[in-house]
Amino acid sequence: MAKRDYSLLGPDGALAVETGLAAAEWYHTDVPRKVMKDLMARRDGPALRDTVILYGCMIAFALGGIALWGSLWCIPFWLAYGVLYGSASDSRWHECGHGTAFKTPWMNNAVYEISSFMIMRNSATWRWSHARHHTDTYIVGRDPEIAIMRPPAFAKLVLNFFGIVDVMNFVPRILHNAFLGPTAEEKTFVPQSEWPKVQRVALIHVAIYAATIALAVLMGSVLPLMVIGLPRLFGAWHHVMTGLLQHGGLADNVVDHRLNSRTVYLNPVSRFIYWNMNYHVEHHMFPMVPYHALPRLHDIIKHDLPAPDRSIARAFSQMWPALRRQLANEEYFLRRDLPATAKPYREDFHKAALGEAIPAE
Amino acid sequence: MPQWIRACATDDIDEEDLIRFDHAGATYAIYHAPDGKFYATAGKCTHEDVHLCDGLVMGHLIECPKHNGQFDYRTGEAKRAPVCVNLRTFATRLDGGDVYIEVP
Ligand code: FES
Numbered sequence: 313m314a315k316r317d318y319s320l321l322g323p324d325g326a327l328a329v330e331t332g333l334a335a336a337e338w339y340h341t342d343v344p345r346k347v348m349k350d351l352m353a354r355r356d357g358p359a360l361r362d363t364v365i366l367y368g369c370m371i372a373f374a375l376g377g378i379a380l381w382g383s384l385w386c387i388p389f390w391l392a393y394g395v396l397y398g399s400a401s402d403s404r405w406h407e408c409g410h411g412t413a414f415k416t417p418w419m420n421n422a423v424y425e426i427s428s429f430m431i432m433r434n435s436a437t438w439r440w441s442h443a444r445h446h447t448d449t450y451i452v453g454r455d456p457e458i459a460i461m462r463p464p465a466f467a468k469l470v471l472n473f474f475g476i477v478d479v480m481n482f483v484p485r486i487l488h489n490a491f492l493g494p495t496a497e498e499k500t501f502v503p504q505s506e507w508p509k510v511q512r513v514a515l516i517h518v519a520i521y522a523a524t525i526a527l528a529v530l531m532g533s534v535l536p537l538m539v540i541g542l543p544r545l546f547g548a549w550h551h552v553m554t555g556l557l558q559h560g561g562l563a564d565n566v567v568d569h570r571l572n573s574r575t576v577y578l579n580p581v582s583r584f585i586y587w588n589m590n591y592h593v594e595h596h597m598f599p600m601v602p603y604h605a606l607p608r609l610h611d612i613i614k615h616d617l618p619a620p621d622r623s624i625a626r627a628f629s630q631m632w633p634a635l636r637r638q639l640a641n642e643e644y645f646l647r648r649d650l651p652a653t654a655k656p657y658r659e660d661f662h663k664a665a666l667g668e669a670i671p672a673e
Numbered sequence: 674m675p676q677w678i679r680a681c682a683t684d685d686i687d688e689e690d691l692i693r694f695d696h697a698g699a700t701y702a703i704y705h706a707p708d709g710k711f712y713a714t715a716g717k718c719t720h721e722d723v724h725l726c727d728g729l730v731m732g733h734l735i736e737c738p739k740h741n742g743q744f745d746y747r748t749g750e751a752k753r754a755p756v757c758v759n760l761r762t763f764a765t766r767l768d769g770g771d772v773y774i775e776v777p
Binding site: 598 | 736
């Protein structure tokens, strides 16, 4: 098989459109309409509670870090602040981008904009890239959010635990957006009517960073950047750790989320930071179900899904060797068995879509 | 030539919910609003080829099940990204316990 071309403008994307793999009908577990309506119901309460806790903790940790600046005691405060800034912002960005976290639209939008800024994503662009990620999850050449391409670039993955690759991509992109508008690739998934907004948002982000850097220079201290900007680096590890598990080592170019997404059981702190996105198969199958209802959804459909990984460590212990095997063989992926109660994978359909058999493990 | 066709019985749709209705190769969505009125729109989202019948009705909004785009189903107006193009709407009327829609 030819090497994968992940460019949205390349031949793999065009082939996916031609074969019907793009924008295909995905597999869904049957859930009675009444039950699904109940699961989809929107509430403000859980997200308000979590947002007050999140921003309250961030303010407290930042104040602690500032008060103890200059002593080693400030380190735990900055580490805690960093993980909320550089990782919890990823899940808030995600949930509020879907518009499911809160019932009240302006609350979703406000947290979405703040989180987009902290996680260094242009809020006007990423809304669209994420829509594409849901339409064409891990379809090569179509999905702009493939975190681990094949063969995996391990050095980049490791660097990104400190946000380095993301930030290196973000800086030229936000400057391009601010001064020239969307890039050519972004124009493939952002509608033209939104291009001015892409530029407007970028200008706001650039202005805030410019002001923060100016303040740091004036103060002769890195402290302002400890509050704004740098935590995206030293606090990124948690969202990268959980994010890699979403699809890492699993199938690509399939239309069944049970083959390309992973559900992992997490400890309560990680679940708060990650806002229940560890139920990732469930989220992709039913993106309208808010984060707070995902554990309930999981209980209802788990008979139809591969067994979840019991912990982050266990999931990594399976994923990492699979990624290493992909170095030598791009076609390799982890294929999880379904329980006897599940509807089987539609191999016939996947073969038709791919033009050849799925390598089974 | 537009014609009125029977889509469903009024009690086929819970209040604040919708169902899918297919007719002559076209697909429609029929809504039962919280105020008791019935509405009809095209059955598929204008963003991508996705049936709205699995979506969520909230007041007078229908949220698409794929990317959470929203429309006001009374007017078809696109209300939330990623939908940008309005949804086509169709007139409805009630006759006895049945909902009729006017199709082209
Ligand atoms: S298909 Fe309806 S919002 Fe995308």
